Amino acid sequence: MTELGASNYGQLLAEVKQRIRTAQYEALKAVNKELIALYWDIGRLIITRQEGETWGKSVVEQLASYLQTEFPGISGFSTRNIWRMRDFYLTYHADEKLSPLVAEIAWTHNLVIMEKCKDSLEREFYIRATRKFGWTKNVLINQIENQSYEKTLLNQNNFEQTVSEDIQNQAKLAVKDEYTFDFLELADEHSERQLEQAILARVEPFLQEMGGMFTFVGSQYRLEIGDEEYFIDILLYHRLLKCLIAIELKIGKFLPEYVGKMQFYLAALDDKVKLPDENSSIGIILCKSKNKTIVEYALKESNKPIGVATYQILSKVPQELKNQLPAPEQVAKLLEGF
Template identity: 65%
Template sequence: MKKTTQNNYVDFLGEIKERIRRAQYDALKAVNKELITLYWDIGKMIVGRQEQYGWGKSVVENLAKDLQKEFPGIQGYSKDNLWRMRKFYLQYKNNEKLAPLVQEIGWAHNIVIIESCKDNLEREFYIRMIKKFGWTKNVLIHQIENKTYEKTMINQTNFSKVLPEEIRSQAKLAVKDEYTFDFLELGEEHTELELERALISKVNRFLIEMGGVFTFVGNQFRLEINGKEFFIDILLYHRRLKCLVAIELKVSEFKPEYAGKMQFYLSALDDLVKMKDENPSIGIILCKGKDRMIVEYALRVSGKPIGVATYKITARLPRNLKKEFPSPEQIARLMEEM
């Protein structure tokens, strides 16, 4: 086979593979939607009959036994799962916004959300994040346990001012106010180099905590400007935002000069590394602590997109941040733009 013909064939094979993958994905989506619809209907029927005839708990237990006898080997009709179907229907039956959305994620995801989330805004957040970023069940559990919803809603960035409107909301949702690195074997006192090495040694866990749609580009990423070398602690790439993400690690409290240094890095990345079709590079300064007012002043004058977050080795959300939480109306508006 001639080289040009072989190249054409390779391209052709690639197109066929991609088409098959798309068909497989569409088929899985269709099966999932049908399964969720079935479970919704069963939950609705159980609730309806209990209300109509005054049936108690025994109807679910009897139903589970008879269905498992009628459909041996088919999972999903246990007593516990039938109760989940009932709860699923009751949770969303009067919610016109969420009822269609829950059909677009898996049953296992739905159960985790129902059993772990406190209100409909939190549920909507995780449903939309699963759809957008393809979180697995385990990633979802990790994000809920580490309070990603709360930490995302109170994050500190200047994205509203400096990013293009079409990616502004997605970018806000890509940065948390606090990251939990409880998978690191580090003492409370450590150096920036020790923190960097520990994160790189467990880069997969690090990327999951960052949000699950980042890819690792490098650490101590080298920039050469007029014969001088500069190094970015960690450089990632956000696949949805299509942009480079520079991360600076600080084991101290945030200082205003950190924003100036990050602004320098982002200018250099945009000029020297960013591709023409990519969005502006984003910076995340990860600090041991921060004063929110100092961060606000520092970001107010920055012309580059920067977020300032803290990190913890153990999972906890400081109580004093509860007052920083946005109103339900503000949260709803942000999620509508996802």
């Protein structure tokens, strides 16, 4: 039997390592599903017994004490956590859509969503996003506190007219109405160059705030057209949509002429950079402020997929905008592609 060459051995090692990582990941998922199922059943048993008997808080406290004594090497059986199991079952047992999804994310993530989100559609959004993007607990908390759900549903784009139907919902979920860049440590007054440099210095949290499915392609991305040079501020790639994302940074209010410039960039990207198996490029115009009516008119006749968003160093969605969220049935349909 001949010895493996260095290149063949390297390939074998890489394949074995990948297989081990895959097995570890699948094992962790299986353990998590079993743990969620256990907590679900404990919550169900408590609810079932409470329906037929008069139980006070002391019974759960006694149960917690007994379980901690009986299973000393297993954590998670504190009085507080057992009450959470009860609330967990109560919250989701009648929801046919969400009850299977909760097993897809960790218990700590479930607790955050259950306690911080009161609407079932909002919970569905964060459960699906956590599962898809692999958010840590802290990232999830940050996304909820920055109101990613509302900002995604309020986004302004022309995707219904410019994006193929099979990826339309995914495209809508890929662009927010507003982004929070509190990690950039920028002063209120800053130039476009300072904004770009701050983003490049913190690319990882920037990509996370953008949605988690983006990879960085380049900054000041050069396009040569008709012996002239043009530069796109930031170019990303969306792994799920399989398309290039051109981002233009503007430190002032949105102006209608920005759409024409973005259309020019997208046409050039599709002609010169896009690969044959990729979808058409999408543009995001990122401004400090915008008038929604002006944006609507500016995008109306655009033949390229463009979203217009704002950015804030710190922000909250005003109550009047919350009242403009799409109808629940529209939100449910949108989340089907998440």
